Amino acid sequence: MRRRNHNKFTKKRHSKKGMxxxxxxxxxxxxxxxxxxxxxxxxxxxxxxxxxxGILALFTAFLAFxxxxxxxxxxxxxxxxxxxxxxxxxxxxGAWTALYVTGFIF
Numbered sequence: 001m002r003r004r005n006h007n008k009f010t011k012k013r014h015s016k017k018g019m020x021x022x023x024x025x026x027x028x029x030x031x032x033x034x035x036x037x038x039x040x041x042x043x044x045x046x047x048x049x050x051x052x053x054g055i056l057a058l059f060t061a062f063l064a065f066x067x068x069x070x071x072x073x074x075x076x077x078x079x080x081x082x083x084x085x086x087x088x089x090x091x092x093x094g095a096w097t098a099l100y101v102t103g104f105i106f
Contacts, residue, residue, distance in 0.1 A: 015074050018081030021067035024060050025088035031057035032095055054096065061092035 035054055039046040068086040072079070 010076075012076050012078050015071040015077040015081055017067045017074070018071035018077070018085055021064045021071060021085035021089060022081050024064035024067065025085050025092050028057045028061040028064065028092040028096070029088065031060075032092065032099075036099075054099075058093065058096040058100070061089055061096055064089035065093060 031053065035046075035050050035057070039050055064085060068082055068089050071077070071082040072086065074082075
């Protein structure tokens with residue numbers, strides 16, 4: 001006969017650093033789309049203001065990556081938020097880096 005109760009009670013919790021890293025990475029990706037849209041509307045003449053916010057968002061993506069790696073090392077924590085935030089922070093940092101490298105080359 002099969003058991004009907006499949007509940008597992010553990011002391012695992014969601015990682016607070018993982019949640020913070022996920023929020024920072026999402027904010028960096030949002031800033032990427034928003035600032036790109038504003039720059040397109042201004043036909044590339046956004047100025048230093050948009051560039052400085054972009055640099056801040058790049059550093060935010062790197063900070064999210066650091067928090068994501070630290071949260072992956074936590075014991076007794078679920079790995080959902082750290083894994084998602086690691087993927088998002090790599091995506092955000094890669095996109096910002098590619099944008100700035102492309103801007104310096106062309």
